[in-house]
Amino acid sequence: MRKTGLKECLRCGGRSILIASAIGFCADCIRNHPDETLPLILQNHAETRLQFRLPPAPPKDPSGLRCTLCANECVIPPGGRGFCGLRENREGKLISLAGTPSKGMLHWYRDPLPTNCVADWVCPGHTKYGYHNLAVFYGSCTYNCLFCQNWHFRNMSPVKERSISAEDLASLANPLTFCVCYFGGDPASQMPHALAASRKLAEKGVRICWETNGSMHPALLDQAVELSLQSGGCIKFDVKAWDENLHIALTGSSNRRTLENLARAARRIPERPDPPLVVVSTLLVPGYVDAEEVGKIARYIASLNPSIPYALLAFYPQFYMWDLPCTSYRHAKECEEAALSAGLTNVRIGNIHLLSRDY
Secondary structure, three states: OOOOOOOEEOOOOOOEEEOOOOOOOOHHHHHHHHHHHHEEEEEEEHHHHHOOOOOOOOOEEEOOEOOOOOOOEEEEEOOOOOOOOOEEEOOEEEEEEOOOOEOOOOOEEEEEEEOOOOHHHHOHHOOOOOOOEEEEEEOOOOOOOOOOOOOHHHHOOOOOOOOOOOHHHHOOOOOOOEEEEEEEEHHHHHHHHHHHHHHHHHHOOOOOEEEOOOOOOHHHHHHHHHHHHOOOEEEEEEEOOOOOOHHHHHOOOOOOOHHHHHHHOEEEEOOOOOOOOOOEEEEEEOOOOOHHHHHHHHHHHHEEEEEEEEEEEEEEOOOHEEEOOOOOOOHHHHHHHHHOOOOOOOOOEEEEHHHHEEE
């Protein structure tokens, strides 16, 4: 791993190993002075996206066509593409290059159970030795996380990549397929495909699970939750940060839809308390997703249902935030204590093998 070093916040001048060069500012300056910090950070986001030939920001062209599949609600200009890179405005029509029932841009594999699932400790799958999870890795996303742990999906192209229909994906299930989990990237960018596949998989007795940033249209979320509820699966919300300015700095997008959808899904919990229908996770990004952020996320979760399992995941330096250290043991314990103090009853630190003593 490349060694980290002291960096200086471009606003307050503070020096720390917990400032990412791709961000340029400390968390406090982002939270308290967004007018001074976010313009430069969003410029950095735009540059990272152009390197992968993706639109620099969600388009908002007054003469364009609106896509409502996710919270970005791109208004795509003639000849342009939406933020996820999968939808184009061609001659006045909104065209999907992938993410439809007939064409999904993804990789899949059979993951033997038990596996490194965010919900592993509360899911029956951790006892299903000999069975497997059908892991579906979608090659597109609705966010632009500078710390993305699975950023390689950006090298996938809806034009060059071999696609698979929802029906063919569902046909991959066999008697040893216990569950399917959609992740990526993020399934929010290809929900019509995932939902079509899920309906067929549910008919085969496969549990339907989702690992998502929760930015999809609420009507699509409702369908996903219903499939998980009826099949015995779960929906795992990855809440990146609480403060909206910090969330924009880290991901390029707002977290409002995520929090609204989390509340929407949580209302269905009483219909099937066990196994948990809703699980929440947060990646503990050093210097940015601290105990203050986790405590506020946890209080929100507890206000919905204090029994919702909450996984705090250790960070490994990746993508444009390679110059941060791994999450420290002290950081993780402080966040765990903050989550428990907020009223949650089921909190777990995940990826403990990554924890460091660096700060």
